[in-house]
Amino acid sequence: MLLRNVSVRYGALTALDSVSLEVQAGEAIALVGPSGAGKTTLLKLFNGAVRPSTGEVSVDGRILAALSPAELQQVRADTGFIYQDLNLIPNLRVIQNIVTGRFGRRSLFGSAVDVLLPSRSTARAVYRVLEQVGIEEKLYLRTDMLSGGQQQRVAIARALYQQPRALLCDEPVASVDPLRARAVLALLKKLSEDNGLTLCVSLHHLELAKEFFPRLVAVRNGRILFDKKPDAITDQEYTEIYRLTHAAENNNGEPENTHQ
Amino acid sequence: MIRLSRRRWVIITILIAGLWSCVALDLNPAGLAIGAGGLGLAGEFFTHALHPALQYESAVPAGTIPILLRSLQAAWWTLIFATTAISLAVAIGMLLGFTASTAWWSEDLTARDTTWRRIITAYLAPAIYGSTRILINLMRSIHELLWAVLLLAAFGIHHMGAAIAIAIPCGGTLAKIFAEMIDETPRDAALAMRDAGATPLQIYFIGLLPRALPDIAAYTLYRFECALRTSAVLGFFGFPTLGFYIAASFENLHYAEVWTYLYVLFGLVALVDWWSGKLRRNMLLWTQTTA
Numbered sequence: 431m432l433l434r435n436v437s438v439r440y441g442a443l444t445a446l447d448s449v450s451l452e453v454q455a456g457e458a459i460a461l462v463g464p465s466g467a468g469k470t471t472l473l474k475l476f477n478g479a480v481r482p483s484t485g486e487v488s489v490d491g492r493i494l495a496a497l498s499p500a501e502l503q504q505v506r507a508d509t510g511f512i513y514q515d516l517n518l519i520p521n522l523r524v525i526q527n528i529v530t531g532r533f534g535r536r537s538l539f540g541s542a543v544d545v546l547l548p549s550r551s552t553a554r555a556v557y558r559v560l561e562q563v564g565i566e567e568k569l570y571l572r573t574d575m576l577s578g579g580q581q582q583r584v585a586i587a588r589a590l591y592q593q594p595r596a597l598l599c600d601e602p603v604a605s606v607d608p609l610r611a612r613a614v615l616a617l618l619k620k621l622s623e624d625n626g627l628t629l630c631v632s633l634h635h636l637e638l639a640k641e642f643f644p645r646l647v648a649v650r651n652g653r654i655l656f657d658k659k660p661d662a663i664t665d666q667e668y669t670e671i672y673r674l675t676h677a678a679e680n681n682n683g684e685p686e687n688t689h690q
Numbered sequence: 691m692i693r694l695s696r697r698r699w700v701i702i703t704i705l706i707a708g709l710w711s712c713v714a715l716d717l718n719p720a721g722l723a724i725g726a727g728g729l730g731l732a733g734e735f736f737t738h739a740l741h742p743a744l745q746y747e748s749a750v751p752a753g754t755i756p757i758l759l760r761s762l763q764a765a766w767w768t769l770i771f772a773t774t775a776i777s778l779a780v781a782i783g784m785l786l787g788f789t790a791s792t793a794w795w796s797e798d799l800t801a802r803d804t805t806w807r808r809i810i811t812a813y814l815a816p817a818i819y820g821s822t823r824i825l826i827n828l829m830r831s832i833h834e835l836l837w838a839v840l841l842l843a844a845f846g847i848h849h850m851g852a853a854i855a856i857a858i859p860c861g862g863t864l865a866k867i868f869a870e871m872i873d874e875t876p877r878d879a880a881l882a883m884r885d886a887g888a889t890p891l892q893i894y895f896i897g898l899l900p901r902a903l904p905d906i907a908a909y910t911l912y913r914f915e916c917a918l919r920t921s922a923v924l925g926f927f928g929f930p931t932l933g934f935y936i937a938a939s940f941e942n943l944h945y946a947e948v949w950t951y952l953y954v955l956f957g958l959v960a961l962v963d964w965w966s967g968k969l970r971r972n973m974l975l976w977t978q979t980t981a
Binding site for chain 1: 803804807878879881882883885886887888889891892895896897900901903904
């Protein structure tokens with residue numbers, strides 16, 4: 431996945447300003463930085479949900495802007511996204527939520543069958559995905575009967591069921607206590623290693639990012655501040671990004687000095 | 691000159707309109723009491739409320755079923771007409787509710803930017819949407835009783851006519867509400883489906899409809915209560931519902947009989963209200979359950 435001089439503007443607001451970034455297949459990276467820095471926008475560029483105002487995005491060597499609608503849909507089907515708000519359907523069962531992950535490859539009729547009368551093989555496939563996230567016994571429960579942490583695992587399972595080549599996770603541990611945050615990140619790491627997926631996670635907790643990811647990309651004010659291995663980060667860079675993330679948290683999530 | 695805010699102007703206009711219409715109708719409480727011995731008639735009618743008829747008030751042909759049985763039979767017919775009508779209305783509502791909604795063609799739920807898709811989004815869907823909205827408004831703007839008159843003129847007293855007379859405006863209302871409920875359903879899961887490559891129809895039927903379904907069912911039950919009341923009134927046109935016997939007894943000045951039928955109607959409406967209220971509460975609880 432490659433970004434070349436990408437800028438994203440929403441009206442007068444510049445979310446990303448001439449960003450270049452290359453992520454190798456199978457790599458695991460963390461995007462760190464205060465909220466509002468442009469991390470989510472960066473993630474959404476990779477699955478085509480956000481289009482660059484200038485610059486180009488390519489996935490697997492193919493420039494997204496040059497793809498036909500069908501090819502773009504294929505790229506989307508190949509990219510699993512785990513949303514900060516999970517975006518599940520609360521009054522459907524876990525299995526019904528998970529089958530929606532593969533709708534990009536299913537006909538309307540096939541997807542209706544998956545939801546209403548899932549075949550044995552579909553149920554088995556969903557069960558196996560749930561096993562990977564450790565909540566296989568919840569297969570037929572209503573999704574909103576699950577705890578927040580379990581619902582997050584459903585969202586992860588839905589992305590896995592999609593059979594993606596890359597997993598993009600937007601702030602997976604933003605509203606999770608530190609102990610469980612480590613479990614979630616460890617799970618994401620393990621799943622992407624087991625399945626050979628590229629993993630991109632946005633985090634505003636630098637400590638956790640350092641602990642789990644071999645490569646950290648710090649984003650601030652829509653620009654990349656640094657792109658390094660955790661132990662190569664200088665104290666000055668560390669304090670700068672750390673100060674910013676904490677200033678952001680103390681300010682009700684409103685970052686200082688962004689988007690001027 | 692007093693300067694009034696826009697909102698106050700609206701309130702004052704509504705008040706004046708209300709008062710003026712009362713004056714225009716020559717409304718005077720005194721007229722109600724004195725007019726043509728109305729008070730005596732009203733008194734006689736309401737005193738019968740205390741002792742409804744348990745037998746017919748005048749001689750009836752041999753073989754006529756007892757009044758209590760007949761009122762229950764009429765209640766049964768009332769229920770059947772309402773049930774048929776609401777079933778038709780739900781079918782109409784689902785069909786027109788789909789074409790009257792914007793969710794299946796709105797741009798933010800459309801990932802695939804093909805030429806065909808663009809034609810649908812720009813021309814075809816808005817045309818279908820617009821004509822459905824007009825059709826729905828036509829169906830709703832004519833009252834059930836007017837539809838009954840029109841259908842009677844066209845087909846005579848046919849049971850289907852009564853059911854259709856209720857089903858048309860009710861179906862229009864259901865279509866409008868269904869469409870709005872689906873359009874207002876939270877779109878987060880729908881957007882997730884779009885990002886995973888799902889088509890707008892998959893998103894509509896699986897990402898949005900199931901989530902709106904409990905509300906849709908609850909509203910349909912409420913409409914069923916309305917259909918029941920209308921079904922009773924349609925008896926005035928000759929259909930065998932409670933209204934038919936109420937009108938007949940009233941014309942014969944058999945007020946005690948009128949009250950018997952009215953009490954059965956109250957009972958029926960209360961029973962259905964209670965039952966559907968319970969169902970609706972359960973459904974809403976069901977949607978709000980969170981761990």
